[in-house]
Amino acid sequence: MPYIPHSDTDRKAMLERIGVGSVADLFQDVPERVRFPNLDLPAALSEMGARWELESLAEANLTAGEASCFLGAGAYHHFVPAVVDALVSRGEFYSSYTPYQAEVSQGTLQSIFEYQTMICELTGMDVSNASHYDGATSTAEAVITAINVHRMRRKKAVISRFVHPEYREVIRAYTQGLDMTILDTAGEPEDIRGALDEETACLIVQYPDFLGRIEDLSPLAAAAEAVGALFVVVADPTALGLLRPPGEFGADLVTGEGQGLGLGLNFGGPYLGFFAARQKYVRKIAGRLVGQTVDTNGERGFVMTLTTREQHIRRERAISNICTNQGLMALAATVYMAALGKCGLRTVAELCYHKAHYAAAQIDGLDGFSVVRDKPFFKEFVVRCPMPVAEINEQLLRGYVIIGGYDLGEEYPELEDHMLLCVTEMNPRQEIDLLVSALKEVTS
Amino acid sequence: MSRPLIFEISRPGRCAASLPDLDVPRTELPEELLRDDLALPEVSEGDLVRHYTHLSQMNYGVDTGFYPLGSCTMKHNPKINEAMARLPGFTNLHPYQDQETVQGALFLMHTLQAFLEEIGGFATVSLQPAAGAQGELAGVLMMRAYHQERGDTARNVMFVPDSAHGTNPASTSMSGMEVVEIPSNQHGGVDLDALTAACQQHHERLVGMMLTNPNTLGLFERQVEEICAVVHEHGGLMYGDGANLNPLLGIARPGDLGFDVLHYNLHKTFSTPHGGGGPGSGPVGASPALADFLPGPIVKVDPDRSEEDLPFYALWMPTHTIGRVKTFYGHFGVFVKAYTYIRMLGPEGLRRVGEYAVLNANYLKELLKGTYPLPHDRVCMHEFVLAGPPKDVQEADVRTMDVAKRLMDYGFHPPTVYFPLIVDEALMIEPTETENKETLEAFAEAMLQIVAEARDDPDILHDAPLQAPVRRLDEVRAARDLILRWQPEENEA
Numbered sequence: 001m002p003y004i005p006h007s008d009t010d011r012k013a014m015l016e017r018i019g020v021g022s023v024a025d026l027f028q029d030v031p032e033r034v035r036f037p038n039l040d041l042p043a044a045l046s047e048m049g050a051r052w053e054l055e056s057l058a059e060a061n062l063t064a065g066e067a068s069c070f071l072g073a074g075a076y077h078h079f080v081p082a083v084v085d086a087l088v089s090r091g092e093f094y095s096s097y098t099p100y101q102a103e104v105s106q107g108t109l110q111s112i113f114e115y116q117t118m119i120c121e122l123t124g125m126d127v128s129n130a131s132h133y134d135g136a137t138s139t140a141e142a143v144i145t146a147i148n149v150h151r152m153r154r155k156k157a158v159i160s161r162f163v164h165p166e167y168r169e170v171i172r173a174y175t176q177g178l179d180m181t182i183l184d185t186a187g188e189p190e191d192i193r194g195a196l197d198e199e200t201a202c203l204i205v206q207y208p209d210f211l212g213r214i215e216d217l218s219p220l221a222a223a224a225e226a227v228g229a230l231f232v233v234v235a236d237p238t239a240l241g242l243l244r245p246p247g248e249f250g251a252d253l254v255t256g257e258g259q260g261l262g263l264g265l266n267f268g269g270p271y272l273g274f275f276a277a278r279q280k281y282v283r284k285i286a287g288r289l290v291g292q293t294v295d296t297n298g299e300r301g302f303v304m305t306l307t308t309r310e311q312h313i314r315r316e317r318a319i320s321n322i323c324t325n326q327g328l329m330a331l332a333a334t335v336y337m338a339a340l341g342k343c344g345l346r347t348v349a350e351l352c353y354h355k356a357h358y359a360a361a362q363i364d365g366l367d368g369f370s371v372v373r374d375k376p377f378f379k380e381f382v383v384r385c386p387m388p389v390a391e392i393n394e395q396l397l398r399g400y401v402i403i404g405g406y407d408l409g410e411e412y413p414e415l416e417d418h419m420l421l422c423v424t425e426m427n428p429r430q431e432i433d434l435l436v437s438a439l440k441e442v443t444s
Numbered sequence: 445m446s447r448p449l450i451f452e453i454s455r456p457g458r459c460a461a462s463l464p465d466l467d468v469p470r471t472e473l474p475e476e477l478l479r480d481d482l483a484l485p486e487v488s489e490g491d492l493v494r495h496y497t498h499l500s501q502m503n504y505g506v507d508t509g510f511y512p513l514g515s516c517t518m519k520h521n522p523k524i525n526e527a528m529a530r531l532p533g534f535t536n537l538h539p540y541q542d543q544e545t546v547q548g549a550l551f552l553m554h555t556l557q558a559f560l561e562e563i564g565g566f567a568t569v570s571l572q573p574a575a576g577a578q579g580e581l582a583g584v585l586m587m588r589a590y591h592q593e594r595g596d597t598a599r600n601v602m603f604v605p606d607s608a609h610g611t612n613p614a615s616t617s618m619s620g621m622e623v624v625e626i627p628s629n630q631h632g633g634v635d636l637d638a639l640t641a642a643c644q645q646h647h648e649r650l651v652g653m654m655l656t657n658p659n660t661l662g663l664f665e666r667q668v669e670e671i672c673a674v675v676h677e678h679g680g681l682m683y684g685d686g687a688n689l690n691p692l693l694g695i696a697r698p699g700d701l702g703f704d705v706l707h708y709n710l711h712k713t714f715s716t717p718h719g720g721g722g723p724g725s726g727p728v729g730a731s732p733a734l735a736d737f738l739p740g741p742i743v744k745v746d747p748d749r750s751e752e753d754l755p756f757y758a759l760w761m762p763t764h765t766i767g768r769v770k771t772f773y774g775h776f777g778v779f780v781k782a783y784t785y786i787r788m789l790g791p792e793g794l795r796r797v798g799e800y801a802v803l804n805a806n807y808l809k810e811l812l813k814g815t816y817p818l819p820h821d822r823v824c825m826h827e828f829v830l831a832g833p834p835k836d837v838q839e840a841d842v843r844t845m846d847v848a849k850r851l852m853d854y855g856f857h858p859p860t861v862y863f864p865l866i867v868d869e870a871l872m873i874e875p876t877e878t879e880n881k882e883t884l885e886a887f888a889e890a891m892l893q894i895v896a897e898a899r900d901d902p903d904i905l906h907d908a909p910l911q912a913p914v915r916r917l918d919e920v921r922a923a924r925d926l927i928l929r930w931q932p933e934e935n936e937a
Binding site: 001002003004005006010011013014015017018019020023024026027028029030031033034035036037038039040041042043044045046047049050051053054055056057058059060061062063064065067069071073074075077079081083085086087089090091092093094095096097098099100101102103104105106107108110111113114116117118120121122126127128130131133134135136137144164166167169170172173174176177178179214215216240241242243244245248257264265266267268269270271282288289290291292293294295296297299300301302303305306310311312313314315316317318320321322323324325326327328329331334335337338339340341342343344345346347348350351353354355357358361376393394397403406425428429432 | 446447449450451454458459460461463464466467468469470471473474476477478479481482483484485486487489492493495496497499500501502503504505506507508511513516518519520521522524526527528530531532533534535536537538539540541542545546547548549551552559562563565574575576577578580581585588589604609610611613614615616617618619620621623663664666668669694695696697700701711715717718719720721722723724725739766767768769770771772773774775776777778780783784786787788789790791792793794795796797799800802803804806807810811823848849852857858860863877878879880881907909912913914915916917918919921922923925926927928929930
């Protein structure tokens with residue numbers, strides 16, 4: 001059997017020492033009625049057989065690399081340098097557990113400390129935790145943090161409807177037992193301000209928003225502060241390579257999806273939820289925190305700290321139930337951010353910005369298409385199309401091997417026949433030009 | 445020996461990335477929205493590789509050595525799993541791509557759902573939850589939704605044994621429900637009389653019970669059928685914490701034992717690596733009564749789009765779903781690894797896993813129990829819990845933590861310590877099926893040697909570890925001084 005090292009001789013000697021006659025005798029506590037079921041599963045494969053099967057399943061998919069991909073909406077086709085996978089593939093990293101025993105986990109702990117520092121830099125915040133499952137769950141945890149900050153006396157969260165639709169669904173799923181009011185507001189600043197009141201625990205906006213738009217968040221920060229609500233910003237980390245960090249606008253908590261930081265698309269996961277906060281909330285936030293300390297020789301070292309907030313200590317009074325998080329993904333993001341560094345992340349962001357604007361200008365010039373330009377945008381933009389988005393996408397795929405944009409009509413009825421396109425550094429000019437000519441052809 | 449931080453080896457002007465030139469005209473940037481500076485490190489690729497390679501060498505993993513961390517199932521992570529999960533046909537798929545272009549991925553998910561349903565004895569599985577704790581949250585919310593859907597809205601009490609993982613009560617609280625703790629009996633199982641009394645007391649408010657079986661003492665709950673029966677009798681549902689599923693593979697199916705809902709830990713039972721604390725994956729299985737409440741989407745065959753002999757796999761939201769607990773469909777990359785593992789083992793191989801996990805734990809227990817106190821001396825399942833070092837050694841102020849730290853000097857990762865809470869000075873040891881007899885014996889030898897050392901010179905243990913990358917770390921200082929990020933000023937001083 002694969003992975004089990006015991007010989008018959010080993011087994012016999014071990015059973016003898018235990019004092020039972022057979023391995024089956026070890027299961028006397030299991031009710032006989034249900035003991036040793038026959039599992040209706042396919043017979044075992046050799047490694048070669050497994051590889052063939054998995055390779056054929058992988059080949060049955062069309063990858064974003066084989067196609068020209070202009071789809072974003074929360075998962076982004078960004079370049080991942082080879083060094084990222086080379087380092088996270090080291091068994092010393094990936095085959096370890098949560099660093100409970102700090103002295104033999106300094107690799108994990110120091111890299112998380114570095115990660116926390118980089119996330120603070122990127123977001124302009126004071127503290128970062130060690131990660132959440134993804135951008136949506138880190139945002140849901142931010143809502144719970146906000147009601148805890150208000151000691152459960154405020155139980156209303158105001159959310160811009162231009163926060164990712166799935167994030168809003170996750171927030172509802174997380175808080176369904178907590179007797180909260182989750183208010184989706186129209187996305188314009190005046191609508192948002194009108195929804196805030198003395199019952200509001202937090203205001204959540206996305207930056208750039210789900211439609212790719214960017215704006216000065218200071219007025220919203222001030223409006224939240226005026227009613228004593230926490231200002232939560234869901235940010236795209238790639239955009240933060242170029243744009244003012246939410247901390248400068250007065251954000252109290254910054255969350256987001258770290259997938260763009262070297263993780264690949266992976267059909268939706270595993271990704272990385274980042275979570276940063278102002279210092280005054282450090283004892284109220286969920287998740288693991290790594291802190292610096294010294295060993296008995298006075299040498300610098302790192303440990304998990306403030307663990308009394310967590311479930312394994314506080315049980316039902318814990319801030320969150322989170323235990324396992326996204327350790328290896330946080331490491332990948334750390335290596336990615338270190339690889340790109342001060343200038344590289346800005347370069348990636350600028351490539352996205354200029355290419356997206358080039359694409360938008362070209363598409364805006366096509367008959368029947370127009371780009372919605374009510375606010376500045378970053379790497380995603382909304383295009384009004386002369387026919388249903390699903391039909392366009394179908395033809396782009398069949399005729400040109402292009403993965404088209406996100407159909408906005410389902411989530412936003414007023415945006416029927418509107419497509420959200422995403423352009424990144426992974427789209428060379430030829431691909432953009434191909435998209436433009438394909439859009440022209442499929443609608444003419 | 446500590447290492448510099450990546451920021452401390454940074455020098456202006458270095459960069460490890462090589463990016464393409466801009467191939468389109470520039471567009472004016474919105475100056476008022478741009479940031480001034482971004483203080484990320486500046487390093488060459490060579491320096492970057494050495495830095496994180498050195499850090500990896502300060503880490504202990506299953507690939508390094510024996511890692512008997514109880515409750516965590518640190519089994520070998522097969523390399524074929526990693527290779528398959530890195531196939532571009534899996535890694536480079538956008539979650540919103542047309543479903544027609546991802547039929548291979550959806551087939552894999554659909555088949556993995558079916559495998560887990562069969563292994564656990566459940567009607568339907570959702571793969572979405574990201575980790576065990578999120579699977580618990582989903583399961584608890586499903587139990588709540590089930591009662592609410594029936595108009596049974598007064599139910600808000602969850603029973604949790606005193607031996608439970610901390611995530612159980614925490615998940616219950618996050619769901620807005622009240623935890624009532626159920627004590628253990630002298631055999632390490634649930635005290636059935638206390639449970640029955642609690643059922644009678646909370647009767648109309650009972651949501652259900654969260655039970656880990658085998659429990660956190662590593663003991664199979666002998667009265668599991670009676671426990672399920674009494675909870676069901678009072679209108680409650682049974683939640684199974686699947687953290688300890690490894691010894692039940694091919695041995696018993698939780699659904700057959702009476703559980704209504706259970707989370708699986710793919711990163712424990714199904715050999716996917718823990719990644720230094722994630723990514724995990726915590727699929728949830730449900731009985732027919734609870735299946736409609738699962739988080740989603742899940743994968744189903746769409747008959748309308750299927751052709752003869754060519755099923756079309758589609759994403760589908762269960763009718764009364766509790767909703768999405770995360771974006772997209774779960775940790776797909778982890779699914780590929782678990783799928784590969786189940787395909788390589790087959791039904792006989794899975795049963796062998798359960799059997800040898802239990803054989804190894806019992807063998808190691810026999811090697812240690814003459815020296816270390818064993819509160820519940822009976823056949824264990826995949827793990828066992830010792831009550832710290834012998835009494836005379838504890839009287840010399842040598843504690844479980846000292847034993848744990850000294851084990852590092854012998855080249856082993858320590859067991860789980862001080863959990864479960866119901867055993868003083870607990871040492872919770874889970875060897876897993878992938879360890880050979882010699883490794884178990886070498887570990888036992890080290891454990892016995894440590895007791896001998898403690899009797900001879902307790903300070904060796906108080907000073908341990910001596911051979912680890914750093915000496916014992918000051919956790920009190922970390923919490924008091926609270927340095928959670930690097931600051932340039934402090935490090936120049």
